[in-house]
Amino acid sequence: MKNGLMTIQERMALERCVMPQLAADVRIRSFDEVNRGLGAHQALMEAKRCLRCRDRGCVAGCPVGVSIPEFITAVASDDLPRAARILRGDNELPAVCGRVCPQETQCEALCVRRIKGDAVAIGYLERYVADWAMSNPDRLLRDPAPTPTGYSVAVVGSGPAGLTAAGELARYGHAVTLFEALHDTGGVLRYGIPEFRLPKEIIDGEVEFLRQQGVVIECNVIIGKTLTVAQLRSQFTAVFIANGAGLPVMLNIPGENLKGVYTANEFLTRVNLMDAGRRDDNPTPVIKRREVAVIGGGNAALDCVRTARRLGAERTMIVYRRSETEMPARIQEIHHAREEGVEFVMLTAPTALLSTGDGWVSGLRCLKMELGLPDASGRRRPEAISGSEFELPAGVVIIAVGTVANPLLTASAPDIPLNKFGNILINSDGATGVPGLFAGGDIVRGGATVILAMGDGKRAAVTINEYLERS
Amino acid sequence: MFEVIRNETIGENLHKMVVSAPRIASARKPGQFVIVRLAPGEERIPLTISDADPVAGTITLFIQAVGASTRKIVGTRVGETIRDVAGPLGNGSRIINWGRVACVGGGVGTAVLYPLVKALAQAGNRITTIIGGRSAPSIILGDELSPLSDSLLITTEDGSLGTKGYVTEPLRDLLADPRRVPQAVFAVGPVPMMKAVAEMTRKQGIETIVSLNPIMIDGTGMCGGCRVQIGSETKFACVDGPEFDGALVDFDGLSDRLTSYRTEEADSCRASECRIGLGKGAP
């Protein structure tokens, strides 16, 4: 090692950092964030593991093309203001993505260091830089305020797609008003993803940053009800729709309307948005039981089961019809859930929810499954094993099998083009074909990821900007 | 922030509140509701928009203080503000000229019925309005409903006003009288009342529309907490309703789901020292 620079061999010899975490027995008693964040030395050493590859596989794996080697190099040279600036230039919500992106299937999946070991911990470094930036606002390199263009844009929905688009559009100097149906911002980031993965201060910080950039945020405005899309189109030069895909899918099995049966959205909204069960005297209640079963295998299912654990459930189960390898949840969350004592009841499909006759759910009737040939999604299709019926006891059952487009907004604006699932159709740059109307995020894709929603918001902002310049 | 313009006590634990909400006032249709959250940390409470003045930018709510949250809402003074009022939610009522209609309201359900009666009258319907409650102080809106109705009948359980008994009794007479039998019936009130009405009219095949009040959170179709069984289908009352064909509603399921939080509600009621309503069944 000369002049503090490391050779490739020296870099290759460094091992991937281990994220400091709260111990499982401590964290199941609170909603404190599980991952505590890298220390300064850890981050520096992790940054040095990056080989600054010329073909930048990692960048190709990131849906918004974050300049990964560049920002990591800045971390490695201990220049956090520069790292923060690079990151912000590519990603409007780095503190969020560093925490919730499925890195193992995106940026880190394509990191060359994975070939001979572990990928560079890109997500952890992203979070490190973003957290530093949030607590050191006075040291950030800021762009001069843009000149107002005189154009106004309405953004519908304050999830990651809407927040990103709003931020990008404000940077161009357009006057942005963000409308949100709920009483608070963030979309799934706030009402869905629990605080032990994404603390509310992070979302508050990002939203505050947008406000400082001049974005006007109006909550309690339901587009399609309070104001129509037509009204927005007449009051603003362009409209970006990012209302998510918030309609919960039910299983359509007997017993779903029993008391004690929740959708993931209801359960998580009660606890995350309304603080149910977090304080004894909280006005919004949530049902707590000793045994809780969550049906599903995605991030929402894991968030529910780990939330139930923190609300005091002793036996918590994930009931999933495929096997663990097919679970769409982030790997880290699966590990964390297991450490927290969650049981994984795999290859199991519920066929009915049971009751002891008092109106309350008492358990699930299930069938054992085996995996057959791959289906359209490329995952092996689960098939029922006949005669394998069995029962699982549960006082609370949470259905977390996905969400689809909510027709509330689109039903009120019939000229918006939709596919057969009710998702808004757009061309490759985010335009709907209706002049001045753009869309992105889950309302276009169906339930996807935070970073894909953000990518849509970013791309649409570029398109909208071009549209405004032409108009 | 939504300013409280008026707040009057008009009956036992019953308040009429006028709230400034200009956008909602111009967008709302009869049958729709708002979701109110008094302050950060408080519950989201669905309340029907009973009336609106688009010029003044105000909406009128009739609120029965049945639990901790509604009690806090009615405790807001004129000039103070409500943090969140979101709406108008749900579908507007289907208003057509049926000819003769009967509108039946029980307790605070009468407040939900009022905008309906108004719209039905405007559409040229001849209306028999039947309202009922426990006793005289729980009878509301008589003066407003009377000029809109061909006849207004009042029942109280204790006989302190109108006929002694339940709203179903005058309705039974009406259904039995070929000259007065309605083409449609609207019923809003406690679940057992709506169930009884729906059972009476089903026999005669008279279309009956009820307005359901399951527990709600977002009111936008996002949580599914408000789901009700309508015939063979599960519907979300906040977006598919709140009005449904009474002949198809699973009222027992609805009643049962309304008790989901009985223990928790009793706790929060005790915590806020309220001594009202609890255990007496849904309004």
Ligand SMILES: Cc1cc2nc3c(=O)[nH]c(=O)nc-3n(C[C@H](O)[C@H](O)[C@H](O)COP(=O)(O)OP(=O)(O)OC[C@H]3O[C@@H](n4cnc5c(N)ncnc54)[C@H](O)[C@@H]3O)c2cc1C
């Ligand atoms: C529990 C859960 C956990 C998840 N975990 C992860 C994860 O770890 N990593 C990951 O990458 N992805 C995760 N996802 C997926 C990710 O959160 C979504 O793909 C992403 O939030 C979609 O962003 P969006 O901006 O399109 O919509 P949303 O986040 O859904 O935001 C839409 C917003 O629009 C508002 N809105 C809706 N209708 C209207 C209207 N008519 N008028 C005004 N406002 C309206 C909504 O209230 C909401 O605030 C998770 C999803 C869930 C449910």
Ligand SMILES: Cc1cc2nc3c(=O)[nH]c(=O)nc-3n(C[C@H](O)[C@H](O)[C@H](O)COP(=O)(O)OP(=O)(O)OC[C@H]3O[C@@H](n4cnc5c(N)ncnc54)[C@H](O)[C@@H]3O)c2cc1C
């Ligand atoms: C679409 C809709 C419109 C409504 N319109 C009005 C209105 O115009 N005026 C009005 O006073 N109320 C209305 N309600 C009912 C009102 O929302 C409830 O009374 C309120 O949520 C109770 O909250 P609480 O915390 O004060 O009482 P809680 O402590 O939660 O409950 C006290 C008692 O009320 C019952 N209860 C709880 N939630 C409901 C509910 N959603 N419906 C009926 N009973 C309930 C409980 O079983 C308990 O007996 C409406 C409800 C809906 C869904």
Ligand code: SF4
């Ligand atoms: S935004 Fe997500 S995918 Fe892109 S680099 Fe950051 S963590 Fe990786």
Ligand code: SF4
């Ligand atoms: S692929 Fe891995 S090692 Fe190469 S530049 Fe990207 S993060 Fe660094």
Ligand code: FES
């Ligand atoms: S209240 Fe949440 S879906 Fe109706």
